[in-house]
Amino acid sequence: MLSLSEHDFQRLYTYIKKNYGIDLSKKKQLIVSRLSNTLSSKGFKDFTAYVDEILSGRDPEMVTTMLNKLTTNYTYFLREEEHFQYFWDIILPDLEKKHAKDKNLAIWSAGCSSGEEPYTISMYLKEYFGSKAGQWDTRILATDISNKILSTAINATYNDESISALPSGWQRKYFIKAGKDSYSISPALKQNVIFRTFNLMDPIKFKRKFDLIFCRNVMIYFDQDTKDALVRRFYNATVPGGHLFIGHSEGLTKATCPYTYVKPAIYQKTGA
Ligand SMILES: C[S@@+](CC[C@H](N)C(=O)[O-])C[C@H]1O[C@@H](n2cnc3c(N)ncnc32)[C@H](O)[C@@H]1O
Structure with a gap:
């Protein structure tokens, strides 16, 4: 060495x-x-x-x-399940009402690593909208700084361990056996995620503001000032009433955080 x-x-x-x-x-x-x-x-x-x-x-x-x-890319399907429960119980019913006319959701997985997070979100969306899913545009933006890990995400083939937290019915429904110990994501889920390389230090210039931003287990590597500045950029890129999810081992400083705390690792833009 x-x-x-x-x-x-x-x-x-x-x-x-x-x-x-x-x-x-x-x-x-x-x-x-x-x-x-x-x-x-x-x-x-x-x-x-x-x-x-x-x-x-x-x-x-x-x-x-x-x-x-x-970069540390460790992740798995259904990581921090509490977020998905809240997504299902509170956020999705609210978004279904809010977007009843345009039927278009804006969700961003920021620091998506090898894709397990946006594909998990996608499974929830498919389950929630069921037979109406085709009428909705639920495509998720998924970004990471590492183009190598994004190739893995786009390739979308995973091993037993990575998918083990998912209900077995979902494993059967959303994966196709690709090898002895490997499984590929179904085309319907793949089509629902748009992967892009993006450095979270850069200005956020996506066309739309987001209903929900997942940025989990990413800021853990950032110092306080970097984190504060990124959270402010996220805030400006969130629609009023929209949410930010962070990792459960992370925290935002009350004094500098523009979002309102909802519950552990969940924040909402409640201001005007
Ligand atoms: C531990 S993974 C988190 C994956 C997923 N969000 C989760 O919670 O399981 C952290 C990801 O953040 C990405 N990352 C680190 N710094 C970044 C930056 N400045 N801009 C964009 N992505 C970054 C890494 O490449 C890595 O894939």
Whole structure:
């Protein structure tokens, strides 16, 4: 493994934090272990030249490869089920009324990783609207900074463990056996999710405001200022009455959070 000096470590984590919000200032070992092979395969003998190259901005592809290696993509279907219960009991009936005329929902899975989150949302939508699903536009926007993990999401093939929390009826209904231990998402669910690469540090310029934003287990890697600024951008991109879901191990600071707290990890835009 290559060695990383304190100076290069500092240069690299400062760059990553500033541009991508991810705080790796206590993750020196993780950086070394996840990047050493990449450096060697690209012919770098040490981290200094590599960090110089990254900071120069000459090679965006190299930055993408680095982010693909450093992001933590752990996720699974039906993660934090309490959110989906609230979605089903409270949010969906409300959205069905609100959108009775245009029949068009705006839901964003921000930091969607390999797709388990938006596909789970999609299953709930199909179940909720049932035979009326065809009359509704329920397509979900699903974004992540890592294009590598988005390829996995688009490929949409999962193993036993990843789908094990789903009811067995849903496993049969929404997956097609692809191999001994692998399952592909059904085309109807696939068509309901639009995947895009998006850095959450960038301004949010999507055409519509969202009824519901899932940003779960993403801000956990961001420092307070980065988190506060992102939550403000989310707020401006939420329709009045719309909701933000965050991970249950995360929290928003009361003093700076524009949303109203509803219950753990659920917030609502209640202002005018
Ligand atoms: C642990 S996964 C969370 C997946 C899913 N939301 C869940 O709760 O299971 C965190 C995801 O956030 C993405 N991420 C981290 N920083 C990001 C940024 N600045 N912009 C967009 N996505 C980012 C990572 O690539 C990773 O896929």
